[in-house]
Amino acid sequence: MRIKELAQRLGTTPYSMRFYERRGLLPSPDRTENGYREYTDADAQRLRLLVGLRQLDLPLSQAAEIAALCAEGRCEEVSTELRAALTDKRAGLQRRMDEMRFLDRHLAHLQGDLAAGEAPRPLITLGKEDRHDHAMR
Amino acid sequence: MRIKELAQRLGTTPYSMRFYERRGLLPSPDRTENGYREYTDADAQRLRLLVGLRQLDLPLSQAAEIAALCAEGRCEEVSTELRAALTDKRAGLQRRMDEMRFLDRHLAHLQGDLAAGEAPRPLITLGKEDRHDHAMR
DNA sequence: GCTTGACATTAGAGCGGCTCCAAGGTCTAG
């Protein structure tokens, strides 16, 4: 399949795909007669993992490393650092989701206020009472 | 309060805070004798809104615009475009959260495989059966 | 047959949003 189709399927763009390739993070796929990139299902599989890992906010380099190893069926060679990074990011994901739920509630209020042309009502009251550790990330 | 303290409370960094200020997205706070920035609760409130909106992935410019208006108590003057953007992003937030839950399940599998030194097991099987529109963002 | 329009190619420039550095000043604790 061609670049745009695959990009759409995986929720990415041809721009990024070419960018990954230039960086050597994805192998150059075969080309058709006319020079167009032609992706196999295996290519797609690898890219998919890469994209997934990127959504975790793993640095591109790490995401690519994992994707590469797994693509070669040497999944078990993923280093302990990388495994740790993965665990870490998954935990972060949970935190992010909580934060988001929280934020969302407050934005709902904000929108309510906006709609009603009402008071600015201090979104997420700050300071004194707001001491639940918030530092990370 | 000083820059680092506020940054920590809001889960941001002095770097970004100065960056926002340079860009004119936050007003320069008062300085103490020695030239240190000294933030009031009002400053904090505004920054907090800005940070919150940024977590929604609103472009910095828009986030700053909303924060500025609200900080001046002219919250109701937030343009309809901006309101729309806000609604939009909130919806996106929901989608993201779903995606994340999904991704997380699959990464849990991946981790399982990694731990067991097992098969690469194609994370999120791609292609044929995977036609649930994924384009957006 | 020819045009239109959607897709593809490349190298390279541009951008958003931080993130950090160097060189220096200030303040507190021991």
Place this chain on the structure above:
DNA sequence: CTAGACCTTGGAGCCGCTCTAATGTCAAGC
């Protein structure tokens, strides 16, 4: 009086795209 944590500045660097320009390919419709 020194060590260490904090603060200041302007500017450089970085990540990860995202787009542009110039050009090529191809299927559909008149």
